[in-house]
Structures are given as C-alpha cells and as structure tokens.
Amino acid sequence: MANNYSPLVASIVVVLFLCIAPCAYSDAPSISDICSKHNNPVFCQEIIKKKQGSELSDLAQYVIEQIQTRVGSTKTALDSMIQQAKAPRLVEHYKSCAWHYSDAMNGVEKTKQMLESRDYFGMAVAASAVMTHIDDCASSEAPGYDPSVFLVKTNQDLENLSVIVMIIANRLSGN
C-alpha cells in the first residue's frame, strides 16, 4: 500500500521543497530590494511602500496609474500655462512640453497594454519612452530658465516613477 502512494507523496514533498525559497520571494517582492536598484531609493520606497506585499504586476499597475494621473493633470496644467506665459521663449517651452506630454500619455497607455499582455520587455521599452518624452520636456529649455517649480519637480518625479516601472518590468521578465 505504502508503495502505491509514496511516489506521489515524495513528489509533492520535492515540489514543496523546491518551491519554498524561490516561490516565497517571487510572491512577496521586497520593496527595499526593488528600490535598491533605483537611483533615488528613498523616492522609490515612498511611492511603493503602501503596496508592500503586493505582487509585482500589481505594483507595476499601481505605479503606471500614478504616472498616468500625473501626466494627464500636468498636460492640462500646461495648456493653461501656455495661455498665461508672457515671454515668447517660455510660451515655446510650454508648448513643446505639452507636445512631449501628449507623447508621454500614449507611452503610458502602451506601457499598460504591455503589462496586460505580459510583454515585459515591451513594457520596459514603453516605460523608457515615457521617460524620454518627459526628459524632452525638461531639456526643451535651458536649465534654470523655466520659473515653474511645479513643472521642474513634476518632470523629475515622472522620470523617477518611470524608472520604478522599468525595474519592475526587468524583474517580471526574470532578470
């Protein structure tokens, strides 16, 4: 009798044994581990610590939504900044930013789609495109000329948020 079921029991034990260490880590990614790969770990932890214990894909979804909300509200803010700015050079800068933010919005949408279709490489590429569009806004004017503290800070935050998504995409793809 024992000989009939013990191979099954043995294989279950083996599976459990093999699974304990790696499965425990993949189910509960550590926030500090993820953020140790970030150039601004404190910012990274501030953003995702409230999601401690979430799966990687949920974490990614959460950060992408944060980006989407901020890109959308900043695009709206830029449209009125264009109206209000007086110096032509500044108007041009904000117009350029509004343009780059529209591209960023499309990039965020693409990042979301890639996550949903589990194309993690595509997700990392899309997130880096978002970062590039934001950086194009930031660098469309000489540093220090833009008096909008809000825009400078938002650009930095969005670039930092995009880096979090890239790190998570990298982890999801098994690297």
Ligand SMILES: *[C@@H]1O[C@H](CO)[C@@H](O)[C@H](O)[C@H]1NC(C)=O
């Ligand atoms: C992240 O934010 C910090 C300041 O909050 C900024 O100095 C840095 O340039 C940002 N990182 C990126 C990649 O933009």
